[in-house]
Amino acid sequence: MATISDNSNHPIAIAKSSQKPCSLLELPPELRNSIYELCFKPVGDENYCNFNAPKPPEFAILQTCGQIHEEAIQIYQIADREYWYKTHFWIEEETHEQVLASAKSVRSEKVHLMNRITIAVPSKVSPGSTRYLEREDGFFSMTRTKPGRPHEKVKQIKWAVQKRPPKTALLTILSGLRTHWALAK
Numbered sequence: 359m360a361t362i363s364d365n366s367n368h369p370i371a372i373a374k375s376s377q378k379p380c381s382l383l384e385l386p387p388e389l390r391n392s393i394y395e396l397c398f399k400p401v402g403d404e405n406y407c408n409f410n411a412p413k414p415p416e417f418a419i420l421q422t423c424g425q426i427h428e429e430a431i432q433i434y435q436i437a438d439r440e441y442w443y444k445t446h447f448w449i450e451e452e453t454h455e456q457v458l459a460s461a462k463s464v465r466s467e468k469v470h471l472m473n474r475i476t477i478a479v480p481s482k483v484s485p486g487s488t489r490y491l492e493r494e495d496g497f498f499s500m501t502r503t504k505p506g507r508p509h510e511k512v513k514q515i516k517w518a519v520q521k522r523p524p525k526t527a528l529l530t531i532l533s534g535l536r537t538h539w540a541l542a543k
Contacts, residue, residue, distance in 0.1 A: 383425060394419070394430040398437035400445070409449040409475065410460050412468070414441045442471035449477040458532055461525070469525040477532070491531070498531065 382390060398415035407413065415437045420427045449460045457479055461469075474494045481487040486505035491498065501511040 380423065380426075387429075390429060391433065394433045395437070397430075398434050400437075400441050404445050407445045407447050409447045410463055412442075412445070412447070412464070414438055439471065442468060443473045445472075446474040446476065447472055449475070451479060454479065454532075458529065461529055461532055464525070466525040469528060475528070493528075 382393065385393075397419050398417075400413065400415060402413050415434060417434055420430055420434060449457055451457045451460060457477055461477075472493075475492070477491040479489050481489050481502065484502070484505055488503045490501045490503075490511065492501065503511055
């Protein structure tokens with residue numbers, strides 16, 4: 359119930375709350391934690407996610423009430439970090455400019471959290487071949503497929519970088535690849 363009054367000695371008005379108690383909060387804490395974990399479970403495939411359309415855990419339940427927010431925020435934060443670390447993000451475009459535009463479209467702090475990124479671009483030098491730039495576990499590698507053999511990759515180079523470099527490092531590498539890979543404009 360809410361009490362409403364003013365400074366002029368008017369009678370105090372008492373409003374009855376029409377809100378029913380939350381039945382979720384009546385469950386044991388262990389069961390609520392399991393429910394929160396299910397709420398934050400990623401939707402979709404961890405092995406393939408479009409770089410420009412990530413689907414991190416939803417946080418709507420955190421906005422329902424203060425107690426739920428307080429109980430579930432740490433579970434959400436862990437689920438969010440795991441999502442960005444475990445999910446394999448892909449950029450598949452036809453031209454170098456499209457790849458750069460896709461890479462620029464995602465917020466820097468999210469790119470930094472991504473552990474697995476694959477960028478695929480058709481080669482203009484070798485029609486039917488695709489060039490790949492892959493980042494995983496602190497390494498970048500470049501591979502390509504042979505024309506007519508899309509599942510047979512040939513590794514060209516692999517190099518170590520800081521565990522999860524910032525977005526600027528990714529964009530710098532992509533800018534340099536245009537001439538190295540002879541990619542379509």
